Amino acid sequence: MIYSEFITSTSNYLKSVRILKNYVTFDMSFPSSWLLPKKGPENVEILQNSDKDGSVITSFVCENSTSLIDLIENTIKTVIKTNIEREEKERLFKNKVHELKQIFEKENLENLKGLKFDLEEFENLLTQSNDKVDTKVGEGDSTTK
Numbered sequence: 001m002i003y004s005e006f007i008t009s010t011s012n013y014l015k016s017v018r019i020l021k022n023y024v025t026f027d028m029s030f031p032s033s034w035l036l037p038k039k040g041p042e043n044v045e046i047l048q049n050s051d052k053d054g055s056v057i058t059s060f061v062c063e064n065s066t067s068l069i070d071l072i073e074n075t076i077k078t079v080i081k082t083n084i085e086r087e088e089k090e091r092l093f094k095n096k097v098h099e100l101k102q103i104f105e106k107e108n109l110e111n112l113k114g115l116k117f118d119l120e121e122f123e124n125l126l127t128q129s130n131d132k133v134d135t136k137v138g139e140g141d142s143t144t145k
Helices: 003-009 066-106 109-113 119-131
Strands: 014-020 023-030 045-050 056-063
Touching: 003 066, 023 066, 056 066
Parallel strands: none
Antiparallel strands: 014 023, 023 056, 045 056
């Protein structure tokens, strides 16, 4: 990737890029609730330190080679995309639960007994999403240590 594109696409999270001898480190500041890959890419080390403001500084370290740097950039972009999507899904879920709660508070019991959900449509969504599962970032590995 062109380096300026990477900087632009990660500007909200990129803290620094350091070069030490033959190694490159990308320091990223992620919210403490974010998840990271269960296992980093081969030849890439992922280190974490807490920051004063409650975020976590995550350092992606590799030898200074084009292929490894591209791998780190792709990993970082995947972490960001996956976590932003997960946060948006959580917000959407909370909003939908709130909407459903309002319906239950306003409607009478008889109307609520007739309330139906299209389960076939939900099953289709689940089947489609299982086909597109991204295994690069796994749940359970929060950025907090």
